[in-house]
Amino acid sequence: MFAKFTTIIFDLGDVLFNWSPQTKTTISPMTFKRILSSPTWFEYECGKISQDSCYERIGNQFAIDPSEVANAIAQAQDSLQSNNELVSAIQQLKAESNGGLRIYAMSNVSRPDYQVLHTKFTGWSIFDQVFTSGAVGERKPGLAFYRHVINATGINPQNTIFVDDTSENVLSARSVGFHGIIFDDTRQVIRALRNLVGDPVKRGKEFLEMNSKNLKSTSDSDDAMDDNFMQLLILDATNNR
Template identity: 50%
Template sequence: MSSYRYTTLILDLGDVLFTWSPKTKTSISSRVLKDILNSPTWFEYERGHISQEECYGRVGGAFSLEPSEIESAFKQARASMESNEELIALVRELKAQSNGQLRVFVLSNMSQPDYEYVRTLPADWSIFDKVFPSALVGERKPHLGVYKHVIEETGIDPRTAVFVDDKFENVQPARSLGMRGVVFDKYQDVDRALRNIFGDPIQRGRTFLCNHANDRSTVLHTEENFNENHAQFLIADLMGEHNFTVVPDGLETWNYFRERKLFRKPVPDDLDTTSIALTVLRRDPETAKIVMNEMLRCRDSGGIFQTYFDDKLLKVDPLTNVNVLTLFHTYDRGTEVQEPLEWIRSVLLHRAYIGEPQFWPSAEYFLYFVFRLAFCTTELALLKTLLADRVAERVGADGNALDLGFRLLMCARLNVENKVDLPKLLDLQCADGGWDGEYVYRFSVPGIKVSNRGLATAAAVRALTAVRQGHP
């Protein structure tokens, strides 16, 4: 989703596509062998300016070693080389997914004898469109000339190229010419980065949701799983369909929990989950009317809705009131709930959603539900204007995938410019196509925090779709 679509991948050979060991059975230690590889003489050798015999002779003089011992050490080092089959398989997969659009090149600091040896090793060389060893180019990384040579020889636009190397000093010049640079450290990080760069984030996210449609459990901070209704309804709401989750139906009121084993005492059904359920399921007006009438009996003396369908649990939460308001306005009964609407306007006006709220994890979480309220009716134009101002204040703020997804979605629909958060969200996509759930809810009494990857992924997919479409 960058300004340019990436169609070129340039990879290093040593310590990227191939691994090797500097340990040999000669008198030359690993440290000395690496010092030789970083010597001016070896650099000349890799540029193709001197022969192997001359190189070994000069190195022998500089390090007080016999050329024959040097030759033996490097033969053993060559013999230790093994192809990185995981990376090669990934490149093959990315190339296949591109329908012929992805070109793959190799650019490596390597002498001609070493290159000729490497080409004899078992590896799928067919996935590479061309290999550029420094000895045949006449220059080595990080000299700018070697990168310019590859650009000229291949005719690529560097702005559409991704360069991968295990040394930052080699990646930086590529970036200076417009390429996107990836430093190879851990394979898992590179795997994730390349999938995010070359894959379609929306399609990958939707595939993740489809593959896990029957596994939407929420995870406690203790890494235990439990089933609940709240996230399931939100996933269905964000995706606009029920195929991506298991949505419970057939009830009049709903409970946050599907299984009530977290607490010693049963938790009663709540107005929050029930309101979201009724707006997502769009139950018949008569059923919704019965439930809303029951909700009207769950208000305090000031007209503010309490959280539970239980007058013994007198808890009041702004977020619950936002979702009840959305329900009432969805069924054209907004005139009956003016007191909570004024309260929510005041919360928004004075930014009372920022800080350490009792249940919701972030400002974006609260603002998203106000966003749902503002867009469920045409009667809340002033609220929508105030919301746009508050969302604009959040652009560029820290946040996890769920925060960024909600923020980008709201910005897209409210016409708030946001160019800084999109790259952050894209970079957070995992190799399996989903986004990490992180902290999406917490319970005040036991101090439990919970996360849900499905919810974070649904928010990200919805946001990226809105950004791509460029319309409300």
């Protein structure tokens, strides 16, 4: 490994998996998101109440039949799709590290919902371990969840990258020493990860080869100039005509 980072922790929902809150039930996307942000749902994610109790309480709080809540959740789960571009990038980074990079998942998800999620993806082998709020009994952004992961894995927070789509979760990660990245665009995050954990020499050579015969010197006034000396330096660095 050429970089100091030896561990990456990923969120699952809206990072490695995409889903839609649009269902064929009477529950609007806005109400659906409010349900998933409710204290009752948070208790369910931590395993403090059962699935049936959760749906019943949600139904009472939002004046919705519990069966309609169950249908909406099932339809949202059916819409789950893995972020294949990010998964491929993780696989490549891990392969290039020659065993020097560990990958973990850390997700706010109940035990029943994780069981469903587990059937939607065949690439779980990219993770060294998966931590869920349902199994741990804590959820992000609570610091207890982060400390549990640190203690269970023995990782050094200073050598760890944390990727999540929620700013509060990333702030908590930074507070325990992780290098936090807010997930907002797959390709930008992949680029950031490559810069942090990839081999800089390998990246440099790939850049030179990709831009062969197009690399020119630039003057102070931004005028591009053909420069034999620069080309000779590149030849010396790459040994590739």
